[in-house]
Amino acid sequence: MVDAEQYYTADVMRVTDLNSIFRRVVLGGPGLAGYSSSGHADEWFRFVLPAEGRTEVPPPKIVDGHAVFDEPRPRQRYYTIRAIDPDGPVITVDVMLHGHGAASEWVRAVQPGDQVIMSQSWGRYGPAPDADWELIIADPTGLPAAGRILAELPAGRRAIALLETPGPEARLELESAADLTVHWLDSPDLESGAGRLVEATRDLELPSGPGYVWMGGEQAASRDIRKYFRKELGWPSGRYDIVGYWRPDSEGYLKRYATVQDQVAEIYQRGTAAGQDQEDTLDEALKVLEANNL
Template sequence: MTGQAQEYDFFPAHVVRTRRLGPTMLRVTFGGEALRGFASGGRDQSFSLFLPHPGQDEPNLPYAQGEGWFAAWRALPADERAVMRSYTVRAQRAEPPEVDVDFALHGTGPDDRAPAGPAAAWAAAAGPGARVVLLGPAVADNRSVSFRPPADADFVLLLADETALPATGGILEHLPAGTRALAWIEVPDADDVQDLPAPDGVELHWLVRAPGAPSGLPTALRAAELPDGAPYAWIAGESGTVKELRRHLVRERGVDRRAVAFSGYWRRGASEDRLREEAYAGQS
């Protein structure tokens, strides 16, 4: 890929193993020699994951066409082209080259009200050897890392739901010793709570969302007594909730909007395919 190859590249990989982290979360470890060039920037490093449809041995992805891969991929029938989803690197190891990715398995349980999406369904059934392709960073300092607190921030504020739990874990591990930080993480089941390594000075609060209930993150933030000083806030999760949290910080708390990094990882009632098509239509 000319031009873009300096920052991103395609990395064929396969499933090495899987491990259940809780009722909702599954860790999939990917391996393969190509991952030696996958240069994760840590923190909330995001990338695109391409998955096969049921019955396919590997993702149908024409990435060999260089910069024209996206148009070629989009031109394929929807039920044939590789499923493309955005994920965050949870951990990476050099020897052997491996990348851990945590999947939220919404819709795969017997009591779930909504059906599973293609990525959750794939992950729930994935076994060793299953083939995928990652489109990710070829250099560690890349645009797909959003958590970049300024040196003069007095404290860090993290707000996330279960889809942003892997990114939050990566951020907490990245924080320098002595960093003052407050984090609220919401999960759908008490058994999804994880023991996340974090430096001293981090206050970590877990919220358990009742089935069918709205997010409790806005209520928790409004009730929180934040430290004095200028914060750097990082917010990720459901798009509507993210907007509400950002609005509260900027309008009601007076936080500089430039000090709030935010990302809607998903939107209630809309698939990632739909969101991608909306974004593509807006650029046309």
């Protein structure tokens, strides 16, 4: 695999509004030469934005295999690769227009001809080999990844998609050769964290036989859905990949998290040293977070 610390300079080729909350940005140019996919349909990358008060990001220096940016350090955000054409390479990114901050300001102002710095990609999506069906769950932040997963499913693959947006106007078009059933949920108060995915997942009648679940969405909903499959249904860790993409009041959360971060770090260090299963380590860390109302 390509070193994950590699960074590339990409040219913005096209910008298109898909609907009321999504804008599509197509990236290409000679600076992407050598860029390759991680091989995961939900792959994401670090998008590097100028530090506050700056307009450009100097390329990083590689020190001991790690990328080091000059001070003041740029801001970094994660985005999903909606599609990648290796012949260019040309990379398509569907970005959600929401809230405030550096990333939202950038995507509202971006124009063809602009340049961005982006990292190599990572991913997690990977169904168990014996899975007879898949359940794909996403709120708007996970919708670009869900769209790519569904588009890459083979013909005849049985799949269910449980997808949440603020309303019908925010839905994205889906393409899939799979035997696909789609359930759309409308949740106007999503940005406050008042989503419906947990309840809808629990109410869903799952197919018989071994399955696989992928989810990308709000942190608390992701935690509850992971707990449902892992604790209540007794699924082993190889049958799900459930990722928390965001949380309401992230600044307030980070302040509260600072009170337990050393304890959580110790749990992960101890688990890694003992060769503990990552999901078992996560269970321990979540107990600490839940005990502190995080």
